[in-house]
Amino acid sequence: MINLLRSEFFKLRTVRLNIWLPFGAVIGLVVITSLVGLLASDPEFFDNEDLMSLIGGFSILVAMMVGVGTSLGITSEFAHNTIRPTLAATPNRPKVFTAKAIVSVLFGLAVGAVAVSISYVVGSVLINGRGASVGLSGDDGSLASFFGVIVLAGLLALFGFGLGLLLRNGPAAVSIIILWPLLIEGILTGVLSLAGVDDPQKVLPYSSAFALVIPDADNAPGGRIYGGVFFGIVSLALVIIGIVVNNRRDV
Amino acid sequence: MLVTYGDWVIEVRNIVKRFGDVAAVNDLSFSASPGRVTGFLGPNGSGKSTTMRCMLGLDLASSGTATFGGRAYRSIENPLFEVGSLLDAGYVHPGRTGRNHLRWMAMSNGIDAARVDESLALVGLADAANRRVKGYSLGMRQRLGLAGVMLGDPGTIILDEPANGLDPEGIRWIRDILTYFARAGKTVLVSSHLLAEMALMADDLVVIGRGQLIEQCSVDEFVDRHSNKWTRVASPQLELLISAVGSSADGVTRIDNDPTTGTPRADIRGIDAAAVGQVAANNNIVLHELATQLDSLEAAFLRATAGAQEYSTTAPFTPPLTPPLTPPLTPPLTEGQS
Numbered sequence: 241m242i243n244l245l246r247s248e249f250f251k252l253r254t255v256r257l258n259i260w261l262p263f264g265a266v267i268g269l270v271v272i273t274s275l276v277g278l279l280a281s282d283p284e285f286f287d288n289e290d291l292m293s294l295i296g297g298f299s300i301l302v303a304m305m306v307g308v309g310t311s312l313g314i315t316s317e318f319a320h321n322t323i324r325p326t327l328a329a330t331p332n333r334p335k336v337f338t339a340k341a342i343v344s345v346l347f348g349l350a351v352g353a354v355a356v357s358i359s360y361v362v363g364s365v366l367i368n369g370r371g372a373s374v375g376l377s378g379d380d381g382s383l384a385s386f387f388g389v390i391v392l393a394g395l396l397a398l399f400g401f402g403l404g405l406l407l408r409n410g411p412a413a414v415s416i417i418i419l420w421p422l423l424i425e426g427i428l429t430g431v432l433s434l435a436g437v438d439d440p441q442k443v444l445p446y447s448s449a450f451a452l453v454i455p456d457a458d459n460a461p462g463g464r465i466y467g468g469v470f471f472g473i474v475s476l477a478l479v480i481i482g483i484v485v486n487n488r489r490d491v
Numbered sequence: 492m493l494v495t496y497g498d499w500v501i502e503v504r505n506i507v508k509r510f511g512d513v514a515a516v517n518d519l520s521f522s523a524s525p526g527r528v529t530g531f532l533g534p535n536g537s538g539k540s541t542t543m544r545c546m547l548g549l550d551l552a553s554s555g556t557a558t559f560g561g562r563a564y565r566s567i568e569n570p571l572f573e574v575g576s577l578l579d580a581g582y583v584h585p586g587r588t589g590r591n592h593l594r595w596m597a598m599s600n601g602i603d604a605a606r607v608d609e610s611l612a613l614v615g616l617a618d619a620a621n622r623r624v625k626g627y628s629l630g631m632r633q634r635l636g637l638a639g640v641m642l643g644d645p646g647t648i649i650l651d652e653p654a655n656g657l658d659p660e661g662i663r664w665i666r667d668i669l670t671y672f673a674r675a676g677k678t679v680l681v682s683s684h685l686l687a688e689m690a691l692m693a694d695d696l697v698v699i700g701r702g703q704l705i706e707q708c709s710v711d712e713f714v715d716r717h718s719n720k721w722t723r724v725a726s727p728q729l730e731l732l733i734s735a736v737g738s739s740a741d742g743v744t745r746i747d748n749d750p751t752t753g754t755p756r757a758d759i760r761g762i763d764a765a766a767v768g769q770v771a772a773n774n775n776i777v778l779h780e781l782a783t784q785l786d787s788l789e790a791a792f793l794r795a796t797a798g799a800q801e802y803s804t805t806a807p808f809t810p811p812l813t814p815p816l817t818p819p820l821t822p823p824l825t826e827g828q829s
Contacts, residue, residue, distance in 0.1 A: 243601045251584075321582040
């Protein structure tokens with residue numbers, strides 16, 4: 241399994257798109273945080289929660305780009321038929337797809353960690369230089385939100401990989417990753433509210449997962465842990481279904 | 492130094508592969524032996540590539556088995572050490588360099604990284620190793636695929652149309668290396684449409700049509716069984732010889748005189764070379780040429796598969812009487828284009 245993990249990680253980092261897509265999103269997050277740190281009015285009133293709300297909110301886009309990257313990683317294997325030499329080199333399909341899933345999650349966690357760390361350091365240095373006193377604290381949820389960004393990126397990496405494995409179609413997988421939270425769950429929230437469901441976001445995995453990156457997660461339906469676990473189970477289910485289906489399909 | 496590769500017999504038994512109602516491969520059984528190049532022949536759409544994919548577990552056979560040394564491919568832990576395969580040289584990510592393509596393959600099976608550069612040098616791609624594959628010509632991709640086959644020095648080699656896109660030097664190289672592998676004790680199964688090449692390289696043939704086995708035998712047996720056979724003679728006393736052979740022959744066709752000596756020649760059917768020689772000797776007829784002639788493997792193949800062509804033309808191709816007046820719309824490809 242170690243050989244396979246090394247091989248899959250090598251494949252991931254030797255395709256430029258897999259690096260530039262999340263790297264670009266990280267740069268974007270750092271730029272936004274820097275601009276807010278430089279231009280925010282009344283910086284002395286800026287607190288821990290404000291900074292992590294800013295970073296957490298925009299880190300959702302970074303996590304989505306990670307998901308897009310991992311979904312394109314697996315769908316491009318099918319599009320270019322490189323899945324055939326992959327499975328010819330290692331015919332144990334569940335093992336191959338499990339290794340790919342693990343590498344995807346580790347990649348997502350790494351990108352999330354880099355994104356939140358750099359943007360937090362840059363943002364806090366700039367805003368503190370203008371008279372604020374921002375730090376990370378376990379009391380106001382900023383520390384939990386900091387780690388939540390990393391976890392969300394890892395989970396969206398898994399989600400993107402699972403969708404890509406199941407659909408084998410890059411444009412379809414990317415569309416769903418982007419449109420699911422923006423459109424599908426938005427519509428479902430409205431429909432479920434009209435149907436009288438209390439806290440409809442609680443049954444919507446993507447929306448629930450956003451609680452991971454909100455400092456004030458107590459006000460989110462279900463809370464931080466619930467949101468992460470729910471989305472994690474959905475993502476894992478997608479991967480497992482993808483592995484089972486692909487174990488029985490021609491490639 | 493020759494390495495012993497063990498008893499890597501390829502056994503395909505009763506493989507059936509259906510796509511909906513269509514049986515692409517239908518109860519196909521054959522075997523390939525160590526130390527021999529086995530050619531896998533069949534018309535377009537006959538099921539060769541599907542069979543190879545089923546053998547490697549890429550397509551799931553509806554029924555039947557394929558084993559390598561008694562084991563199914565999907566049960567082999569690190570197959571690059573045991574079975575090297577190249578089904579299509581295009582199965583490479585275009586954004587990855589040639590070296591990196593081989594490196595992930597090597598890593599997946601725990602093959603030493605140094606072997607990557609050795610394999611690239613073996614196929615003549617050392618200088619292009621760090622170029623992205625999208626800049627490779629088809630021939631270069633074939634060579635890269637063959638480098639992948641050689642990575643683990645496997646005892647069994649399966650290639651689907653390996654000479655596609657190769658230049659004459661490359662075709663000769665692939666023939667020589669596959670023959671070398673077989674002489675070293677490896678089992679080589681290779682499909683190709685280049686029948687002249689197959690005639691030079693293969694020891695045995697597996698011929699299929701419409702997904703079913705037509706014949707498995709040696710190349711010589713196949714050609715012998717499906718060829719027309721006749722005797723070619725060249726003699727300054729040709730007419731005397733023809734009259735002496737007389738009714739023993741089924742037919743005589745006079746052909747062009749020998750281009751070098753100008754000696755009259757003829758093809759005689761229904762009587763073998765030994766009998767013609769005896770007749771000539773009995774009648775003191777001088778012979779400049781006496782040879783048994785056989786159809787080519789191509790002719791034998793076309794005859795054997797005549798009833799199993801999935802796609803065939805309705806009329807023979809007739810070349811135009813005059814060359815086309817307009818230049819081609821696209822320029823010819825140069826090295827590095829694909």
